[in-house]
Amino acid sequence: MEPAMRSLLSDNGRYVQSFRLFLKNSTEHQCMQEFIETKLPEIISSIENEKPAFDILGVGSGSGEIDLQMISKIQARYPGVLINNHIVEPSAEQILSYKERVAKTTGLSDITFNWYKKTSHEFEEQIHGEKQNKKFDFIHMIQMLYYVKDVPATLKFFRSCLAPHGKLLIILVSGTSGWSTLWKKYGSRLPLNDLCLYITAGDIQDILSSMGAKYKSYDLQSDMDITECFVEGDLNGELLLDFLTETCEFKKNAPPDLKDQILQDLKGPGCSSTKDGRIIFNNNLSVIVVENQ
Numbered sequence: 010m011e012p013a014m015r016s017l018l019s020d021n022g023r024y025v026q027s028f029r030l031f032l033k034n035s036t037e038h039q040c041m042q043e044f045i046e047t048k049l050p051e052i053i054s055s056i057e058n059e060k061p062a063f064d065i066l067g068v069g070s071g072s073g074e075i076d077l078q079m080i081s082k083i084q085a086r087y088p089g090v091l092i093n094n095h096i097v098e099p100s101a102e103q104i105l106s107y108k109e110r111v112a113k114t115t116g117l118s119d120i121t122f123n124w125y126k127k128t129s130h131e132f133e134e135q136i137h138g139e140k141q142n143k144k145f146d147f148i149h150m151i152q153m154l155y156y157v158k159d160v161p162a163t164l165k166f167f168r169s170c171l172a173p174h175g176k177l178l179i180i181l182v183s184g185t186s187g188w189s190t191l192w193k194k195y196g197s198r199l200p201l202n203d204l205c206l207y208i209t210a211g212d213i214q215d216i217l218s219s220m221g222a223k224y225k226s227y228d229l230q231s232d233m234d235i236t237e238c239f240v241e242g243d244l245n246g247e248l249l250l251d252f253l254t255e256t257c258e259f260k261k262n263a264p265p266d267l268k269d270q271i272l273q274d275l276k277g278p279g280c281s282s283t284k285d286g287r288i289i290f291n292n293n294l295s296v297i298v299v300e301n302q
């Protein structure tokens with residue numbers, strides 16, 4: 010890794026800013042919404058909850074936009090059932106945004122919200138420390154497994170938290186996305202440290218298969234407009250580049266040869282296509298649904 014470069018996650022304010030811009034420039038949440046509308050009802054219908062309450066655990070939920078959409082499908086499937094929604098999220102800023110979202114959303118009266126300002130590993134330590142045997146009917150980890158130190162151990166722990174018939178839903182970039190191309194080629198020169206791993210859904214499927222886990226996967230097609238990254242001095246373009254490379258102030262801190270190569274490849278067919286004069290990055294995702302056997 011180049012010495013002047015540091016992980017974007019080391020600056021939470023800039024991370025959140027660039028993530029919001031990424032959401033604005035991509036169809037990331039739209040394709041998840043479509044999945045929630047068309048596929049999630051069937052996935053949750055087989056959870057067979059017979060308890061008076063339905064327990065959800067969101068890990069790395071951000072500001073909760075996708076969480077609340079999934080909750081509305083769970084409410085529709087289990088009308089009148091109390092929902093306990095637990096959220097593990099280390100960013101105070103994201104938790105605040107989630108709380109603000111809950112405050113202005115109607116129809117949440119049968120739901121309790123419990124936030125844990127923790128990383129997934131800290132949450133795991135808390136559960137072990139309390140010697141709790143807490144089980145969840147539905148656990149989700151959406152676009153967050155890049156940020157854990159030990160992915161197999163994390164998957165093993167959260168699988169062990171599933172109630173009988175519970176499901177674990179994971180979303181990550183797909184192995185055929187532009188992200189995968191970028192990370193395979195440049196991962197070793199970017200701030201790959203204990204804050205960020207360049208993993209894709211394909212890697213998770215390999216880990217799950219080696220554990221003997223039963224899972225099903227779904228492909229989501231998604232785009233991201235990165236045209237601004239190629240406009241000199243464009244501040245949004247700089248933030249998007251930070252998000253793409255997971256590097257804080259990439260344009261300022263990356264060595265010129267690396268910057269030129271990455272900008273070149275970002276436009277190329279391994280990462281993007283051109284549509285109506287815009288450069289469109291392949292942001293395809295995969296959803297993996299793990300069953301509790």
Ligand SMILES: C[S@@+](CC[C@H](N)C(=O)[O-])C[C@H]1O[C@@H](n2cnc3c(N)ncnc32)[C@H](O)[C@@H]1O
Pocket residue numbers: 028068069070071072073074075097098099100103127128129130150151152153156157
């Ligand atoms: C890319 S965002 C995804 C947010 C949300 N799930 C979504 O898809 O809109 C990643 C989230 O994971 C959180 N995060 C980072 N490291 C984490 C960790 N070790 N454990 C749990 N969450 C983490 C970040 O604070 C951030 O909110």
